[in-house]
Amino acid sequence: MLNDDTRKRLENIVKGTILEGAKDHCTAVRNLLCSSFRTSTTVKKDFEGQSRIKTEQAEFLRHHSSLSKWWINDLPDESSFLTRGGEAKIYLAPDHRNVIKVNDAVYYATWLEFFNSLVIHNLLFVDTAYTFLGFKEKDGSLLAVLKQPFITSDAPVDLEDVKKLLAFNGFVNTKRNDYFNRELGLILEDMHDENIIVNSNTLFFIDTVFYTVSE
Known part of the structure; x- marks a missing residue:
């Protein structure tokens, strides 16, 4: 958290x-x-x-x-x-x-x-x-x-693991590989397997796109 x-x-x-x-x-x-x-x-x-x-x-x-x-x-x-x-x-x-x-x-x-x-x-x-x-x-x-x-990969990315980790930090999956944290007012987009690397059973986010929003 x-x-x-x-x-x-x-x-x-x-x-x-x-x-x-x-x-x-x-x-x-x-x-x-x-x-x-x-x-x-x-x-x-x-x-x-x-x-x-x-x-x-x-x-x-x-x-x-x-x-x-x-x-x-x-x-x-x-x-x-x-x-x-x-x-x-x-x-x-x-x-x-x-x-x-x-x-x-x-x-x-x-x-x-x-x-x-x-x-x-x-x-x-x-x-x-x-x-x-x-x-x-x-x-x-x-x-x-x-x-x-520079992070090297030693295993394929499981997008369900990505979803669980982001959910733990308040990011809700809105569609495909996009997420929204309503409390913080943050959108995180394009979290597909080319933008995340697995090494030693750890997820490394190497390419993120964040936007700030208000409702």
């Missing part, structure tokens, strides 16, 4: 409140966006209409990346390319213990939604937490470069 501190932080993310005391870079970028933009709680409503805000946020991040030295000069070499997910190209890191994900945030209406999702993931799934490395500009698009532990 979620401890009180984690629950409070999740509640603050949904409310659009600055998270005090966190020193990781994912939270730093999220807090920076929160200081100037409102957190959306109308997921998938007016997605196209949010494109103007996403563009504004991209320019905001470009400006602050120059001030904070968040720019990355080079992307990983193509020889280390592993696969491409729905929104990210994934590379094996030089240490072979992590992967590098180059993400265009295409699943999210705004960059704030994207960084909210990263911070939520890091709170709930510490073993596969993301580290924000910086931004990269490519073909006129802003890309977030992230590091995540």
Whole structure:
């Protein structure tokens, strides 16, 4: 079950409140966006209409990346390319213990939604937490470069086990591989067997899509 501190932080993310005391870079970028933009709680409503805000946020991040030295000069070499997910190209890191994900945030209406999702993931799934490395500009698009532990699979995923674990933490299966936590106001989508890995009888969530909602 979620401890009180984690629950409070999740509640603050949904409310659009600055998270005090966190020193990781994912939270730093999220807090920076929160200081100037409102957190959306109308997921998938007016997605196209949010494109103007996403563009504004991209320019905001470009400006602050120059001030904070968040720019990355080079992307990983193509020889280390592993696969491409729905929104990210994934590379094996030089240490072979992590992967590098180059993400265009295409699943999210705004960059704030994207960084909210990263911070939520890091709170709930510490073993596969993301580290924000910086931004990269490519073909006129802003890309977030992230590091995540590299987990290998030693058994197939049983989606019933996934459902039980998420239910234990208040997430109700709404349809197929999508979940909703009414108490926290969180939607978790696309929890199929390619986004979860089993190793040593433990489930590792490696690719999550969270949205904050209010009713």
